[in-house]
Each structure stands twice: as C-alpha cells, then as structure tokens.
Amino acid sequence: MSTRHLHEALMKEFREYFEENQNWETYESHASGIRLRKHLYEIRRIALEMRAEILEIRKAKPKIKSPAYRAAQKAAKDQAQDNT
DSSP, X not given: OOHHHHHHHHHHHHHHHHHHHHHHHHHOOHHXXXXXXXXXXXXXXXXXXXXXXXXXXXXXXXXXXXXXXXXXXXXXXXXXXXXX
C-alpha cells in the first residue's frame, strides 16, 4: 500500500475512533470500550505499516546533508569539469 493510501486509512480510522471515543466518554459501556480499543489497535497497525514504508523510502534516497553525499556530488562535479 502506498503512503497516500495508508494516510487516508489512518485518517478514516482516526475519525471512527473519535466518534467512538465520544460514546465511551458518555456511556463508558463495555461494548463501546471494546470498539474503542479496536480502533486504537487499527490506528497502531496502520501507523506501524506507514512507518516501515517511510523507512524503506528513506533508505533508498541519499541523505542530502551527509558528508559522504556532498563529497560524491563534489567529485562528480569536478569530474564533469575535467571532462570539458
């Protein structure tokens, strides 16, 4: 699932959690507590999946501010100038 779809799922689940939390705050019934915990579990599951996907994307992209990245960029620039 893409990050965009995960974000949409997270927002949908959070809205459902918010509504159920209102019921829990009002009635504190056993059933509303179960439903509220289910929404919290789903929010956690989606957030963990989204976090893992973000980490995978970050591993693939270079760290722009890292000294190694800057040195590689400078070396490529110097090589391009030498070739001209």
